[in-house]
Amino acid sequence: MKIERLAYGKINLGLDVTGRRDDGYHIVRMIMQNVDIYDTLTFEDNETGEIVLTASSDKIPTDGSNLICKVARQLQEEYGVTKGANIHLVKRIPVAAGMAGGSTDGAAAYVALNELWGLGLDKKRLCELAVKLGADIPYCIMGGTALAEGIGEELTTISDMPACNIVVAKPNIDVSTGWVYKELDSKEIESHPDIDGIRKAIEAGDLKGMCDLIGNVLEPVTASKYEEIGKLEALLTEAGAIGAFMTGSGPTVFGIFDDAGLAKKGYDSLCKSGMELQVFLSGPINPN
Secondary structure (H helix, E strand, O other): OEEEEEEEEEEEEEEEEEEEOOOOOEEEEEEEEEEEEEEEEEEEEEOOOOEEEEEOOOOOOOOOOOHHHHHHHHHHHHHOOOOEEEEEEEOOOOOOOOOOHHHHHHHHHHHHHHHHOOOOOOHHHHHHHHOOOOOOHHHHHHOOEEEEEOOOOEEEEOOOOOOOEEEEEEEOOOOOHHHHHHHHHOOOOOOOOOHHHHHHHHHOOOHHHHHHHOOEOOHHHHHHHOHHHHHHHHHHHHOOOOEEEEOOOOOOEEEEEOOHHHHHHHHHHHHOOOOOEEEEEEOEOOOO
């Protein structure tokens, strides 16, 4: 039996941090959205019990440290699975980009292995297992447009994001999520995004109203150290984006366009900028 899954990346249409738990996890309120940028994973069962992972890039670890392998081992141990799996990952989502690239691969593994090994688990149970390995994985299992609360695992599905074009750009820099949150903790957050207002705008189909409210409390931290973020947002805005923002802890930036021609202009502008970038012409998607 062979199963193929597409694992979609995400952007944050709003990201707020409202506190911190005793275990160190931050309490968040976020609007999450899948975009049409994806990894492809194929799964085949084997009788050896081994989890064999291969990848299209030698930059991707394929040993037990990879989240895909951790998911497989967790399911084997939890449900006494004696079969193994041969898994191949074709990586397209930028790595360490604030787009949940690792989490979405892990989510694909939960869904595919559940089917491959005939476990019969529903999405609620998969999410309960998933949060033990990563706070973003439950959202990646559910997908679409969602309000995420708690540490990211309390999910409320909301209306699909209004149709638009999205240009996504990841500069060739690495940002430590741990460093970003540590810096955030060291100072008072000056401005909190209106997460409820963003949700209302989405549900009203008001793309411009949504963009007027989008905010990310992590952006001032990351952008203060990496000038590329501000430069990318300026280029996208100059090209006609109705909003340009950083996703997650960065460094990836996305621009939202209500015109396909202007989106192509923005894409071309970034490609010709002379900056070392991974650039995508994409849009919102609900995989469900």
